[in-house]
Amino acid sequence: MAAIRALATLAVKGAFAELAVRFQAASGVQVEAEFAPTLALLDRVRRGEAADVVILTREGLSEMLAEHRVAAASYVDIARSWVGIAVKAGRPHPDISSEAALRTALTQARAVAYSRIGASGILFAELIVRLGIAHLVNAHAVVIPQGLTAERLLTGEADLAVQQISELKQVAGVEIVGPIPRELQVPAVFSAGCMMATDNVIPAEQFLKFLRSPEAASVLREAGLEPVPS
Numbered sequence: 001m002a003a004i005r006a007l008a009t010l011a012v013k014g015a016f017a018e019l020a021v022r023f024q025a026a027s028g029v030q031v032e033a034e035f036a037p038t039l040a041l042l043d044r045v046r047r048g049e050a051a052d053v054v055i056l057t058r059e060g061l062s063e064m065l066a067e068h069r070v071a072a073a074s075y076v077d078i079a080r081s082w083v084g085i086a087v088k089a090g091r092p093h094p095d096i097s098s099e100a101a102l103r104t105a106l107t108q109a110r111a112v113a114y115s116r117i118g119a120s121g122i123l124f125a126e127l128i129v130r131l132g133i134a135h136l137v138n139a140h141a142v143v144i145p146q147g148l149t150a151e152r153l154l155t156g157e158a159d160l161a162v163q164q165i166s167e168l169k170q171v172a173g174v175e176i177v178g179p180i181p182r183e184l185q186v187p188a189v190f191s192a193g194c195m196m197a198t199d200n201v202i203p204a205e206q207f208l209k210f211l212r213s214p215e216a217a218s219v220l221r222e223a224g225l226e227p228v229p230s
Contacts, residue, residue, distance in 0.1 A: 142158045
């Protein structure tokens with residue numbers, strides 16, 4: 001069976017297994033994937049790691065295009081994602097519906113978990129500075145180098161977890177409170193392309209086309225992502 005290898009940002013991991021199954025059923029091509037934050041994937045590619053397809057933030061893929069590592073003609077935007085907040089299942093949901101309510105929720109939480117790298121971590125670190133509460137939140141924050149912040153809810157290390165909603169949904173036993181007010185954030189856009197060095201151009205391009213299909217869109221929505229219209 002033909003196979004392609006993808007390096008993909010963590011935000012799409014929740015949708016990827018089903019996407020791969022459906023693509024394989026339609027094409028006969030198996031998709032093997034590894035997941036990490038975009039910054040980590042950029043470093044791996046620059047150190048020579050091989051792949052046929054990469055799925056990164058739009059900014060990360062733009063860097064790969066500028067470095068001539070990704071074929072420009074293959075570039076596609078796949079989905080948008082909003083940063084949200086989760087709590088452990090069964091716990092009260094704080095009000096985060098406005099800037100004032102969010103500020104109160106973050107400063108009254110015993111601990112807030114967020115990631116050091118990745119689109120959500122960068123956005124959140126900048127947001128709490130803009131809100132004037134960085135010193136209060138960071139005094140008790142659980143800042144992880146990478147991975148799924150909602151896991152810290154299950155261990156009791158944090159009361160609130162902040163990350164892309166699609167990443168929060170990957171952890172069983174938590175509940176999504178909702179997105180951070182949309183006027184306070186810009187959605188992350190996740191984009192894909194074929195690596196210039198791939199020997200599997202045709203199946204890689206077929207997979208990218210599939211990711212823009214109506215069938216793929218339904219899987220992305222279920223995983224907490226917003227498909228980018230074709």
